Amino acid sequence: MNAKLKRTIWCWLALSPLIVIVLFPFAVMLCTAFKPADEIFVYPARWLPVHWRWENFVEMWDAANFGVALKNSCVISFLSTSLALAVSVPAAYALARFPFTGRGVYRQFLLVTQMLSPILLVVGLFRLAAMIPYGNGNLVDSKLGVIVSYAAFNIAFAVWMLSSYFQTVPRDLEESAWLEGCGRTKAVFKVFLPLAVPAIVVTAIFTFISAWNEFAVVYTLIRSPENKTLTVQVTDMVAGKYTVEWHLVMAATLCATLPVSVVFAWLQRYLVKGLALGAVK
Incomplete structure (x- = not known):
């Protein structure tokens, strides 16, 4: 047995307690999801159901209005992530490349804003949404209001995270592109952004998961069942x-x-691709 294999085994043994702790709630959730109702609170408790009841998922789909809620969560999470990145990438580039007075203080301000929980702002956010006209009413009970709110909450984190990575990208690469005849904008798209793919992907993952799991804002702004997300629908079941x-x-x-896991696995592949691209460049 070589040294690398020994080190791998010891690492897995050291991490095994943490893996058990992390996966235990998911194991309970999986086993309970397939049990009939009369097998959940039996004594002594059983891990695996005696009768596997696949019909639970069919009944859940109707009881929780799961299809509509899943669509709303996907739309809100993807659009809020796209909006946050569309604002954060240029802002982080400017913060990393253009020096100005108070830049360090501004970076610290972005970090401090992450210490505020969205639940502290929901009352003011609700009043603001009620004041903004939209369609035949206002932004209350509209997916647009939730999308803009999620993007606003994640922009500070995205700018702070992206600017830290952007500062590690050598400026000489852009200057070399300028000497070859590229303008600043073209150099950003042809040279800088391909190297920044890993940071953008990581930021997109965190932003998407944050929007997918958020509860306080959507529970405050959304009223009608056709606009509710999965977090609200699952809570309404309890x-x-x-x-x-x-x-x-x-x-x-x-x-x-499952959708969060699929998105993470899919973007992780692009993350590795972006790291390899940056290494070749």
């Missing part, structure tokens, strides 16, 4: 219920975590 159907709740929670 809150205010005299009898909670935990097998359906766990089935809905399991299905709600």
Whole structure:
């Protein structure tokens, strides 16, 4: 057994307690999602169901209005992430490349804003959304209001994270492109942004997950069932219920975590590709 294999085994053994702790809630959720209702609170407790009930997912889809909520979560998360990146990438580039008075203080200000929880601002945000006209009413109970709110909450984090990475990209590469006849804008798109792909992908992952999991803002702004996201719909299956159907709740929670896992796995492949591209450049 070579030294590399030994080191790998010891690393996995050291990480195994943490892996068990992280995966334990998901194991409980998976097993409960396939149990009939009369097998959930049996004594002694059983991990695996005696009768596997695949119909739980069909019943959950109707009970939680899961299809509509899934569509709303996808639309809101993707659009808020795109809007946040569209604003953050130019701002982070300017912060990294153009010196100005108070730049260090501004970076610290961006970091301080991350210490504020969105729940502290929901009352003011609701009043602001109620004041802004949109369609036949205002931004309350509209997906646009939630999208803009999520993007606004994530812009500071995205700028702070991207600017730190952008500063590590050598300025000489852009200057070489200028000498070859590229303008500043063309050099940014042809030289700088390909090298910044890893940071942009990582920032997009964090922004998407933050928008997908957010609860306080969407619960405050959204009223109608056709605009609710998965976090609100799953909560409505528990809150205010005299009898909670935990097998359906766990089935809905399991299905709600799958899109985030798929997006993360898909973007992780592009993350590795971006790292290799940056190394070749």
